[in-house]
Amino acid sequence: MQVVHGLAGIAALLAVSWCLSEDRWRLPLRIVAGGIALQLALAVLFIEFPPATAVFATLNDAVGALQTATDAGTALVFGYLGGAPLPFSEVTPGASFVLAFKAFPLVLVISALASLMLYLGILQRIVGGFAFILRNTLGIGGALGLGGAVHIFVGMVEAPLLVRAYLMRMSRGELFALMSCGMAGVAGTMMVIYASLLGPVIPGALGNILIASVISTPAALAIAAIMVPFEAGAREPAVLEQSDPPSSALEAITRGTTDGIFLVASIIAMLIVFVALVHLVNAVLGLIPYPGGGAFTLQQLFGFIFKPLLWAIGIGTSELDTAAGLMATKTVVNEFAAYLDLARLPPDALSPRSKMIMTYALCGFANFGSAGIMIGGMSVMAPERRSEIVELAPRSIVSGTLATMSSGAIAGMLV
Template sequence: MMTTLLQPLLGLSVLTASAWLLSENRRAVRPRLIVAGLALQFLLALALLKLPPVKALFLSLNGLVLAVQQATQAGTELVFGYLGGAAAPFETLYPHNSFVLAFRALPLILVISALSALLFHWRILPLLVRGFAWLLRRTLGTGGPLGLGAAANVFVGMTEAPLLIRPYLAGMTRPALFGLMTCGMATIAGTVMVLYASLIGSVVPDAMGHILIASIISAPAALMIAGILIPETQEARDETPVRIESQSRSAMDAITRGTLEAIPLWLNILAMLVVMVALVSLVNQLLGLLPMIAGEPLTAQRLLGWIMAPVVWLIGIPWHEAPTAGALMGIKTVLNELVAYLELARLPTETLSERSRLIMTYALCGFANLGSLGIMIGGLGAMAPKRRDEIVAMGLKSILAGTMATLMTGAVVGILI
């Protein structure tokens, strides 16, 4: 018990110290930011994971996920027939192979995007965002636009969140802009939360609640790491409150906009999955030409597992499980979190304990990868063209910061569970 507690505590210390050592200006790092950042992560995790009423609320989200899945399947059955889950017009010899990811799981993105747009139009989502932004402002001293952008990243994507503060992007300080980028890398969009929960629901109980909690806890972790790596040298100004306005004229218009805006995302995920899995297969075929190690062929997953094993050990994974968990973290960083979650769902139950699966669910919950960097540079660069060079220059560092933030979230959960 003591080892499982000390291990992630050591991980938090190492991650924080590493960020400080890599800081551009160590003297400018505010002790308040570190203390408040760590405290807020623990307080949020305690409240969301341990308080019975709050925990019950988040666990009930899994029932909502099942309802949305059933509703989505009704649509996919009508449009795609047996490929979308309807009864096949012929006898299936291998029914366990009848699940078609593109037509069964990924259409969830369309439904969730439509529902998110509707909640935004009804001003439910903006209310949640403002509440979380106020909390970040009071605890971490985060400026108005950055606090709002960070809070929005918990619920929407890395390109949608900056749209809420678009008029302020040109005037944000460099550290604030980096903080916004890091929050985008350390969290995931609401449009894919339900998808990921559905993918790992069979191996991680109450997956939706955990994924949402992970995104919430990672926001203060991201602001803390970003503030250490590129510290703010001036006090955050009391800017005029940012208004959050919906562009939809009616509820039906919101649903239509949300659905149409999700189509490119759906197609992008399909294309990226095909290419990424194909590239991994090609690399594994090349590595297979090398001599076997320990009686098994060399693969990209094994290499990544060895490289990342010490890192995931620091957040609470037992050493004998660290290579497997490290491979997941490597896949997430090099490819993306969707492929990593698919791998997590496919792992035999004996390879990772229930506790390790839960820790990795949190550690994998972020957009920090090279593919996301391209999306972020394109989106933020279009919104603030004069800051494009700065955004590009801080890109790789934002991946590092986002990865460190999600690892901290995994370590915090490793201490509490």
């Protein structure tokens, strides 16, 4: 019944995409069918195939090693705030955990390692393999295949930047598909952060987050092709573009660390501002009478929309309020805040299966803040297409959300 429910849920999400399509009678069947089939095949391979699961288990161990190494640096710089022994007794368990000093420094380390991997050509080979699979299974253009593959590892602005030379040549549908991939994935730097947060409540957290980001990419391409149909482009391989590549491994590490500082500052600023804005909006909405008592909130408003979709992908009826609240937080604030809430839930708030579904469903940048960042970044890269980018950005939040929810449905089928 889990499999039947999951497949029905995916069908429901595709039906929603079709209802929101710009041209409902122009359906690129190969891209749509190939994207969903590839999503299912990759999920089965990564979750059910023992050698693949062993690789992801090793990755989870690597996260622990990275966190330990980062703690050594933060303990030196920040003292007990960064992980050094406490000079006092901790009255409340977990009270010494300060997000800014314990979680965010890991972004710096991952950013430096990612820059080094790009310099050494390791990242290009991994991305090239995924791009080859996308081109030859879905029949999409080389630039879109490369952009979609890059989105598995970098953010919604960094990936278009690496394929900047191709942005002006993409059709409207291909541009939307590229934006949808950005909303349906998370950057590699953030995967490790989320895994460190979810490790205590989700077995193999990093492996599941990485799998979610990978399998959501073909789903995003399929859903984007339904919402803004496009024809398959030229399938010749595209190449990653680096305007000013580092001259040495040491420079690559230095640049990656510097970029990480900007990323950490952006994350902190976005969290502070958007949490504050949501509280302000909720204060205004609280003036509206809410049936049954209590205060009316923005999360409740979006929760009403998400409840039927979450039920369709496998969340139990008694858990819908909690799950819808998480999805609403992810959309209104961001996925970081939603993962924080997921990690802090009481043990009996969601079943282990529902927690796994939500881990996958939340794994994407589809929120209002990310849309603003995407508009700003891509408009600079392709100023001639600014109006098109602005028009498509809100729709990409929808397509990205539907893609990650389809991955949640598949997780519910296989766990």
